[in-house]
Amino acid sequence: MSDVHHDEVIVIGAGLAGLAAALHLQNQGISVQVIEAQEHVGGRVHSMRQHGSNKEAGGTxxxxxxxxxxxxxxxxxxxxxxxTPTLEFFREQELVLNEKIIRQAEWPVHPANPFPKMDKSYMPWNYSRILTVRENPLKEPKDWLNPSQSHNDISLFSWMKKLGLSEEAINLAYGINVSFGNNAHDVSALLMLFRAAFSSHQRRYAKEGIIGYTALNGVQQIPIAMANALYKEPHLGKVVKSIDDDGSLEIRCADGATYRAPHVICSIPLGALRDVAIKPPLSKLQHKAIIDIPSQPTTQIFLAHKSKFWESDGLKPSMYTNGVAGMIAAARNGEDPNEVTSFTAWTMGSNAQILDKLPVDEAGKLIIQEIEKIRPSAQGQLEFLGLKSWGADPFARGGWAYFRPGQVTQLYKAIGKPHGNLHFCGEHLSIANRGMEGAMESGKQAATQILNKDITKQMNLD
Ligand SMILES: Cc1cc2nc3c(=O)[nH]c(=O)nc-3n(C[C@H](O)[C@H](O)[C@H](O)COP(=O)(O)OP(=O)(O)OC[C@H]3O[C@@H](n4cnc5c(N)ncnc54)[C@H](O)[C@@H]3O)c2cc1C
Structure with missing residues (x-):
């Protein structure tokens, strides 16, 4: 048992990582106070009512x-x-290269298809994923951190080149509105192999044909329910500005509030952590990790449709483009998966950065113009509902962290190293899982570090 007493731990951030940490400690009889910058809990799990039928701006x-x-x-x-019934529609999208639509049936023999002969039938949006699954050396997802894999901490470009792909094929397979960086030079192959191993691992759990879920009334209901299960209500509107360790930890917030505790868990996303002063200073390497590890600009544009314009041009409603509109996905959030309920344009990397520089209405207008240029049947049929930029969000500074070539080997261990009694968690510190599951894994891990510490202390006293 632990010797931590009342209010022994402060958890900064009420996203899934922070809440998982807090509940784990509470379940061990430790009293925890969660503090959160925003006026709501959930962080990058954010469900909305205002933007049409698509309820989710974050984890879905x-x-x-x-x-x-x-x-x-x-x-x-x-x-x-x-x-599961809606997932098959994700495969149904039109490829758009330089504003020209290429039907999926035409792609294997299309002159613009640069993929090797045996792989010509793969579409550009899933070819890099196919390769990282097919050529994956990781037995388990967590093996990405095994030093025996450090030779794969090279750019995805170099890794794909070794497979014999041409530069043109690599740019098309990983260079269009991508999830990490802007092209295959920006991301470590090791991260992509981890992601692929995690997806394959997940498939093993698809019992009785159920591949995945979302939550009724929005995924944010989960962190809300987790926060409600805490004995001490999270303190909202507490923007942490500094964390000082002078024997016990002192946290200062922008509104002047001060918290003290012998142990602190910090779940602030890496990009936002740059705004927090930590004393005594972190090691050079840990500081470098916080400054250098990038977070992906991610901006979503929410659109409503006035008519089923796709029925008049006979094309699929969803499109995957190499233009600024990125991936335009038809949402299917009604009872019937066949019914399109709204649209979301997912823009990432440089596309998101272009939109983030514009006034919100101009960004919406630009995306609608892009879609209308590609398919005239959409002319006047789309309405801009709103936008969510995770890059511009001061409490996220990006959709998710990613690792550049070499950073897994050089920096991963340093990012989450406990700094005295200050512990870290967040999706960027997951070991064996990704996304929301990775965030919760990291929270439990930080809580366990504190529990182990106190158990050790008690054992010494005994
Ligand atoms: C667009 C998008 C789509 C996604 N889709 C999926 C998906 O389909 N499936 C999936 O598994 N994952 C998905 N994810 C990833 C998933 O949402 C995240 O990995 C996870 O929610 C991160 O949880 P976290 O607790 O680590 O961070 P966060 O949820 O960001 O929590 C950190 C908390 O810290 C707070 N904070 C920040 N700065 C301060 C400060 N100075 N003081 C106090 N508090 C502060 C923030 O407000 C926030 O509440 C998606 C993410 C995005 C952005």
Whole structure:
């Protein structure tokens, strides 16, 4: 048992990582106070009512093997919805290169297709993923951190080149509105192999044909229910500005509030952590990790449709483009998966940065113009509902962290190293899981570090 007493731990950030840490400690009989910058809990799990039928601006898809997220939904009474019937529609999208539509049936023999002969039938949006699954050396997702894999901490470009792909093929397979960086030079192959191993691992849990879920009334219901299960209500509107360790830890917030505790868990996303002064200073390497590890600019544009314009041009409603509109996905959030309920343009990397520089209405207008240029049937049929930029969000500074070539080997261990009694968690510190599940994994891990510390202390006293 632990010797931590009342208010012994402060957790900074009420996203899934912070809440998982707090509940884990509370379940061990430790009193925890969560403090959160914003006026709501959930962080990058953010469900909205105002933007049409698409309820989610952040984490949406819960894999069948997300043990912690599914477990939390079950424990705190949140109903999960099986989304398997809608997943097949994600494969149904039109490829758009330089504003020209290429039907999927034409792609294998299309002159613009640079993929090797045996792989010509793969579409550009999933070819790099196919390769990282097919050529994956990791037995388990967590093996990405095994030193025996450090030779794969090279750019995805170099890794794909070794497979014999041409530069043109690599740029098309990983260079269009991508999830990490802007092109295959920007991201470590090791991260991509971890992601692929995690997805494959998840598929093993797809029992009874259920591949994944989302939550009834929005995924944010899960962190809300987790926060409600805390004995001490999270303190909202507490923007942490500094953390000082002078024997016990002192946290100062922008509104003047001060918190003290012998142990602190900090779940602030890496990009936002740059704004927090930490004393005594972190080691050079840990500081470098916080400054250098990038977060992906991610901006979503929410659109409503006035008519089923796709029925008049006979094309699929969703499109994957190499233009600024990125991936334009038809949402299917009604009872019937065949029914398109709204659209979301997912823009990432440089596309998101272009939009982030514009006034919100101009960004919406630009995306609608892009879609109308590609398919005239959409002319006058789309309405801009709103936008969410994670890059511009001061409490996220990006959708998710990613590793540049070499950074896994050089910096991963340093990012989450406890600094005295200050512990770190967050999706960027997951070891074996990704996304929401990774965030919860990291929170439990930070809580365990504190529990182990105190157990050790007690054992010494005994
Ligand atoms: C667009 C998008 C789509 C996604 N889709 C999926 C998906 O389908 N499936 C999936 O599994 N994952 C998905 N993810 C990833 C998933 O949402 C995140 O990995 C996870 O929610 C991160 O949790 P976290 O607790 O680490 O960070 P966060 O949720 O960001 O929590 C950190 C908290 O710290 C607070 N904070 C920040 N700065 C301060 C400060 N100075 N003082 C006090 N508090 C502060 C923030 O307000 C926030 O509440 C998606 C993410 C995005 C952005």
């Amino acid at each position: 898809y819960i894999g069948a093997g997300y043990k912690s997220v599914v477990g939390a939904a079950k424990d705190y009474g949140i109903e999960l919805i099986d989304v």
